[in-house]
Amino acid sequence: MDENNLLKEFNNELDQAFQKAWHSEKGGDENWNSFLSSYGVSPLTKENKDFLLNSDMKIARGAFPIELRRVFEKIIEKYRVLESSSPMLASAIGKFDMEAKVKEYYQKIKPFSGLGDIFKNAATGTQKYSSGLQKEKQKTMTCKNCGAPRLEEMQYDNCLFCGSKLFETKE
Numbered sequence: 001m002d003e004n005n006l007l008k009e010f011n012n013e014l015d016q017a018f019q020k021a022w023h024s025e026k027g028g029d030e031n032w033n034s035f036l037s038s039y040g041v042s043p044l045t046k047e048n049k050d051f052l053l054n055s056d057m058k059i060a061r062g063a064f065p066i067e068l069r070r071v072f073e074k075i076i077e078k079y080r081v082l083e084s085s086s087p088m089l090a091s092a093i094g095k096f097d098m099e100a101k102v103k104e105y106y107q108k109i110k111p112f113s114g115l116g117d118i119f120k121n122a123a124t125g126t127q128k129y130s131s132g133l134q135k136e137k138q139k140t141m142t143c144k145n146c147g148a149p150r151l152e153e154m155q156y157d158n159c160l161f162c163g164s165k166l167f168e169t170k171e
Ligand SMILES: [Zn+2]
Pocket: 143, 144, 145, 146, 147, 148, 159, 160, 161, 162, 163, 164
């Protein structure tokens, strides 16, 4: 295949995944799930989805960022095999910034946070969290990419919300 076409296809596929996730119903829907399975990616469990929907990581629409990340990973994997035949593609893959891409997506599905939202969250959302966070107030691990708290009682290595491996400790 022509080098240009290969690069174009790579970019189109990334963009298509982004759009599909964005146009999905809040937390994912049937259409998104079948898109995921076409890449061999499993959606989050219902338990994890419910947990996230009730957490402070509010979303107004779209699939969860971690699921889009998994699709991006599959797309990169797929094109990496063709990398040697196209320096342009190799360069595009090398430049692909996963954390930035996932964060960009998160910014798009976040609810508009006017003052009203801040007050509402102060009244409801944070209260739910504070009981759990109080215990470890001096040491809260949060995701460096999206800011989600890492909850010790849920055993996982990556951020449940966006899939990032990068955590930082906030004192
Ligand atoms: Zn995260």
